Amino acid sequence: MRTTKVEIRRGTYYDSIILMQLQLSLSQIPGVNNAGVMMGVAANKEILKQNGLLTAEAEAAFPDDLIISVECDDTTTADAALAEVDNLLSSRKSTSEQDYLPKSVEAAAQMLPNAKWALISVPGQYAAGVAREALRLQKNVFLYSDNVSIEDEIALKHEAGHSGLLLMGPDCGTSIVNNTGFGFANQVRRGPIGLVGASGTGLQQVTARIDQLGSGITHALGTGGRDLSAEVGGITALQCLGLLQRDPETQVIVLISKPPAQTVTTTLLQSARTVDKPVVVYFIGYPAVTTDENSHNIHFARSLDETAELAVQLVTAAATPSPAKNKPVRFAKDQRYLRGLFSGGTLAQESLFILQNYLPNIHSNIAHEKEQQLNDLKRSREHTLLDLGEDAFTVGRPHPMLDNNLRLARFQQEAADPEVAIILMDIVLGHGAHPDPASELAPAISAARTRAQKAKRELEIVVVLVGTEDDPQNIASQMERLRTAGARVEKSNTVACAYVGQRLQRQLQPGKLPPVDLAILQEPVAAINVGLESFASSLANQTAAVVHVDWRPPAGGNEKLMSILERMKKAQNN
C-alpha cells in the first residue's frame, strides 16, 4: 500500500543545494516514488503538498526544521529510505577539495591571508552578521544571500564604504573580477569593457552578448538590486564606477540597473559624466533620452542587446580624446537654480525628462511625481519648469505662443531672483504664432541681463527656437536679435537642455568615501566562501584560491539565543 512517511529534524542546517542533492538520492532508491527534502517554510510546504508529500506532521514543522518526506510503495521501503538519510549525507562527496574546513570566517582568513574577498551565501537571517565579521577582517564582500533587511544593507554599506571596501549585494547574483566569476557568471572573454550592474541577469545577458559580438570584459561588478534605491543611494555603484574609472584596462564602462530612484539616477549620471571614458547607460524602464554626444560621454541604450552593441562600438571610438570645452562664465555664489518658462507643452515635457538626468527635484506644473508638483503656480521653488500653455494659465487670455505678456511678467519675476542662474525658454515660430516674438523678448532679455550684471550676477538665458527658414517670422532675424540681446539660442531642445543641465549640475562632493583599493581588481582572486559549497568549487574550477568555511547557524538556529550572542559580541566590540 502506498504510503508517505516524514522525518522532521528540528533546527538542522544544511545548505540548500545539499538538500536538493539528498532529495535526488532518496528519489532514486528503488520503491521510492517521490521524495522531498526541504526546510519547513510555507513556500516549500506548498510544493510538498502539490507533490503529495505533505503530511500533518510536516505541515506542523517550523521554518527552521528540516522536513524529509518520502512517498513509497509500502511502509517498509519508506522506513528503509529514511534510515538511509544519514548515510547519504555523510557519504556525499564534498564538492570542495579541502582537507580541513575552518569553522569560522576568522579561521579561514588565517588559512588564506591574501584573500581580499569573502563570498557569503548563508540564509538571509544570518547573512548580515557574517558580512559584518568579514568587513571587520578587511575583506571585500560579495553578498549573495537574499532576504536581508534594507536597514542591514545600509549599515553594512556605510561600514564598508568608510573602510575603503566594497560590499556587493545583498541579493548580488553575479560578478566577474579579474576573470573570476562570483556566484552566477558566464565564461566571458577578457576585453576592454567594464560593467557595473544593479541587476544580476542584466550583467549576465550583456556580458554574454559582448562575448558573442567578439569583444570582452575587464570586470563586471554587481551591486545588488537595492543599491540604487533612494534609501541606499547607490553607495556600491558609485564605488564601482570609481574603480573602473581608475582601472587602466577598462576603456568603456557599462552601467545597468532596474529602474533606479530618481535622486540616485541623477547622482549616478553626474558621477558618470566626470569619468573620462564613454559610459553606456541602460536603466530598464527609465525614459531613455538621447543627449548631445559631443558635449559629454553618456550613451543611453534601450535594451540589454543594444547596451552590449553600443559598448562594443564605443571601444574603437574611446581612444579619441573629447574636444576641449570653453570655460563658461561663472555664476555668483547664490545663483543655483533653473527657471524654465515654456509656451510649448511637449517641449516642456521633454525638457523635464532630459533635465532630470542632471538636476534633482525639478518642480513643475506638469510633473507626474507628487513631490515634484508645484503647489503655488505663482512662485517658483528651487529648480522650476513651467508649461505656461497649461489650462490654468490660459483661462481668458491667448496662448503664450501668441501673447508674451504673461511670460514677460514671469520672466521679470525670475530674473530678479538672486538664486536664479539660468532662464530657459522656447520660442515657437510659424503660422498662427506671434508675428515677431524677438521684438518683445529680446529687449526683455537684454534688460534683465544688464540689471543682473549691475547686481554682480551673471544671468544666463537659453532659448530653444523652433522654426523653419520659410516661416513668416524670418528665423535668421529672430535668432540674430535674440543672440544680440545676450541669449544662447539652440534649434534643438535636446542640445539646449543638455547644456543647461551641465551648467547647473551640482559638483559632487569628492572624497566622501575613501577610494577602494584598485588591487582587488588586479590581483588574482583569493576568497573565503561562506554558505553554498558549490560556489567554492566553482571558484576552484576557475583556478581562484578559495577556502570554504564549514559554517553553521549560530546557536543551532535558535533565534533567542542568537540575539543574546549578537548583543554580547556588540558589547565586546564597543
Added chain:
Amino acid sequence: MRTTKVEIRRGTYYDSIILMQLQLSLSQIPGVNNAGVMMGVAANKEILKQNGLLTAEAEAAFPDDLIISVECDDTTTADAALAEVDNLLSSRKSTSEQDYLPKSVEAAAQMLPNAKWALISVPGQYAAGVAREALRLQKNVFLYSDNVSIEDEIALKHEAGHSGLLLMGPDCGTSIVNNTGFGFANQVRRGPIGLVGASGTGLQQVTARIDQLGSGITHALGTGGRDLSAEVGGITALQCLGLLQRDPETQVIVLISKPPAQTVTTTLLQSARTVDKPVVVYFIGYPAVTTDENSHNIHFARSLDETAELAVQLVTAAATPSPAKNKPVRFAKDQRYLRGLFSGGTLAQESLFILQNYLPNIHSNIAHEKEQQLNDLKRSREHTLLDLGEDAFTVGRPHPMLDNNLRLARFQQEAADPEVAIILMDIVLGHGAHPDPASELAPAISAARTRAQKAKRELEIVVVLVGTEDDPQNIASQMERLRTAGARVEKSNTVACAYVGQRLQRQLQPGKLPPVDLAILQEPVAAINVGLESFASSLANQTAAVVHVDWRPPAGGNEKLMSILERMKKAQNN
C-alpha cells in the same frame, strides 16, 4: 498727478487677440504710461496687479467682464484714453478680408459649401457647443480651444468617429493638412513623412527638424493632448493612423505623444504594427525599448531630434518590402495568455517592459503599477509574468538558477491551464548556475507539449538562453536539447519577447469606426473659422479658402440663459 482709471464692460466679448491689440494701441497714446485690457479672470487680475493696473473696481470684476485699465500722467489723459476705446475697436483693420461676416457656423457653411473643416478657437466654455454644431454640418473639426471638459471631449469624439469625421483637440495647437497649417504651424517643405501627434510643439519641433534635414512632410495631424489618455482611448490618433496608412503619398509615419496611458499605448502600437509602412514612435517619458526590426515596422526614438532623424533615414529604406513571414501554428480558441516564468530578475523586468508594448494588463510580482500587481502569487491571472528569484520565492530554498523544482512545479501548473498559449522562460548558464538545466527542463517541455496536443491544444514554449560558448554547460548542447523538446530558443531577450508579443497581441476589431474620407487630406483646404480672427487670416495667407464667423457668446455670455438654450436645442434634435 499719476492716476489709474478703469472701465468695466459687463459681459462684453472680443477675441483675446483683439484685446491684446487694443491694449497695445492704448499704451501708445501719449501720456498713457501703461494699459491693460483683459477679461476679469483671476490670472489676469494678478498681471494687472503686478503692473499697478488693478483698482478696487477691477478687482471686483467677474470673469465675463472686460477690464480696461489705463495708468496715465493725469486724469484728463486717462479719461481721454478710455473714451478712445470704441474708436480703436471700430477703426481696427479687420485681419480677414471678408466683406460680409456670417453670424453662425451654419451660415458660414452655406457661404463655403465645399469646406470640409471647421477651426474652432472660442473660449473653452462655449467650444463644445460650437464643435457639436460643426459636426452636425459634417465638418471635420480642428478644436484649438482649451479648458474643455474631458466628458465633452469623449462625447464629441464618439460623435465624430461614428460619422467618419475627425475631431482634433480640444487644446489642439497645430496641424498641417495638405500644405495648410492650422493654428500654430511652421512652413514646412512637402515630402514623404506623415505625422500624428498628441502634442503640439512636439509636432512643430519634429516637422521643423525634418525640414532642416532637407526632407518634408505630407500631413501633420494633431489629436489634442488628452487623446491618448485612458478615458479618451486614442480615438483620433487611431483615425489619423488609418488615414496616413491609406494616404499613398505618406511613406513613413511618425507618432509622437506626451506619456500616453499604458492601455492606449498598447492599442496604438498594435494598430501601428498592422501598417505596412515604417512607424517612428516617440512617447516622451515612456521607457523606450528596441525591438527586433526584422519582425516589424516600429522604431522607437528617444528625443524629438532623433524622431526627425529616424524618419528621414527610413524614407529610403521604406521602399524595401518586408520579408514574408512563416505562418505560425494556430492556438485553440481559448488559448490566449502568456505565462512568463523567470529565474533572472532583470530579464523579467525587461520582458515586462517590452511585452507591455503588445499586451495590456500583464500581471506580475514585479509590476510597479498597482493594478498590475499579482496578489496571489500561487495563481496566475490572464497574462502573468513571474520573477521566481524574488525574495518571496527563495526563502529556505536555492535560487531558481540553481534549483528547477519550484519552476518545474509552476511550469506544470501553467501548462495544464487551457487558457495558456505560450510559456516564456529564461535559462541562464555559467559558473555557479545549475550544471545542466536542459536535463530537467527539456523533458518537462516535451511532456507538456505532448499532453497539450492530446487535449487539442498547441502549447508554445519560448526560451531565452543566456550564455557563452565557454560556459561549463555547453550552450550548443543545451540549445539542441531544448529545441528537440519543442521549445523556440532565442539568445536575445528582446527578440524572444517581441516574438511572444506578436503571437499574442489581440487582433484589433476592424471597422469599429467608419474610415475617415481620405479626400480631406487630398483636396485643397477650405475651412470655416470660429474664434480667433488671426487664424482666419493665417489660413488666407496660406491661400486656403476660409470663411470667418462673427461669433459671439450665446445669450451674451449669460450662463443660465445659455444652458436653457442648449437644452431647448437638444430637445429639438431628439
